[in-house]
Amino acid sequence: MTVSRTTALHFGTLLVLIALFFVLPAYHVGAFSRIMVLAIYAIGFNLLFGYTGLLSLGHAMFFAAGMYGFGLSMNFGGLSVLPAFAVGVLAAGLLALGVGLLALRTIGVAFMIVTLMFAQTFYLVILYFGEYTRGDEGFIIQQAQRNLAGIDLTTETARYFAAFTLFAICFLAMARLVQSPFGKRLVAIRENEERARMLGYDVGRLKLAALVVSGLFSGVAGAAYAMLFGYVGASFAAVHYSIFPLLWVLLGGAGTTIGPLIGVIFMFYLIDISSSFTNAYMLVAGVALVLLTLFAPQGIAGTIRKRAVSWLP
Structure with missing residues (x-):
């Protein structure tokens, strides 16, 4: 019975997102295209933080790796959309593997600091190679390049359903993953790492796998953002883009499959609405976060x- 309920929840959520395209005004359709892409990023972060209990303060590097992998491979490698997308996701996964092999030698606060340091290094690398990355200014991916099998991904309809398709795949994949034996082992590590180790689980390898999968999801989000919105910039590798997924997951509910989407929607519209009244919209978001935390x-x-x-779930 529980399985049927959770399945209904996940597919019901996707049906609601489809329905929203037909009932929302154009502005909100565009907003939800962005929300679904960012929700993929939050889903990836939630696997590491919400299910494994590892707090990374450097996840922006994986998002940016997917974004730059996509954008640079198109502009300098001449790749089409799908190969460039694969390069972006692969770049994020390989970066997560490399970072994980080093950062997971630490625990607790040290892990947070090390991931933050790696992210800052990645950000500085982007600025250093400004000849190719265009640094803080970033670069545009031309409309003519963002074409998939004759579909112009710059149109409102194509952008929405491309974002929806990617979100649906990631959403359902994560729902399946956290219910699998692998997901249960990650929860065991979160609840009591020493006990999980005593039960014979290879905790180090499971943590590394969680970080790599989390990085891959973040890379999908970064590549999707570049593909659908046509912009690649260093600001997406900055510290605040590592803090955002933490806020989204905390607001929506860490360790829940639906929480990341709820958190992104809540924060997106809270900032959107409050920014129309005051320039101190981040203060409003901070107060909301404090109240929710309390x-x-x-x-x-x-x-x-x-x-x-x-x-x-």
Whole structure:
């Protein structure tokens, strides 16, 4: 019964997203295209933080690796959309593997600091090779390049359903992954790492696998952002883009499959609405985060699961 409920929740969520395209005004359709891409990024971060218990402060490097892998391979390698997308995702995965092999030698606060240092190094590398990356200015991917099998990905409809397709694949894949034996082992590490080790699990290898998979999801989001919105810039590798997924997951509910999407929607529209009234919109977002932390420390989905819907995945 639980399986059927969770399956219905996941497919119901996707049906709602399809329906929104037909009922929302153009502005909000564009907003949800962006939201779904960023939700993929949050889903990847949630695997590492929400399910494995590892707090990374450097996830922007994986997002940016996917973005630059896509953009640079198109502009300098002459690749078409799909090969360039694969290069972006592969770049993020390889970077996650390299970072993981070094960063996972540390634990706790040290892991947070090391991932932050790696992310800052990656950001500085982007600036250093400004001849190719255009540094803070970034570069545009031309409309003519963003064409997939004759479909112009710059149109509103194509952009929305491309974002939806990628989100649906990642959303359902993550829902399946966290219910698999691999996902259960990650939760065991989060709950009690020493006990998981005593039970015979290779904790180091599982953590590395979680980081690589998380990096791959983040790379998908970065490559998708470049593909659908046509811009690649160093700002996406800056510290605040490592903080954003943490906020989204905390707001939506860490360790829940629906939480990342809820968190991105909540934060996106909170900033969007508050910015129309004040320039201090990040202060409004900060106050909202503090209030949610005080009164709903498990996030929106986590609180719903605790108080009303215990089967919520």
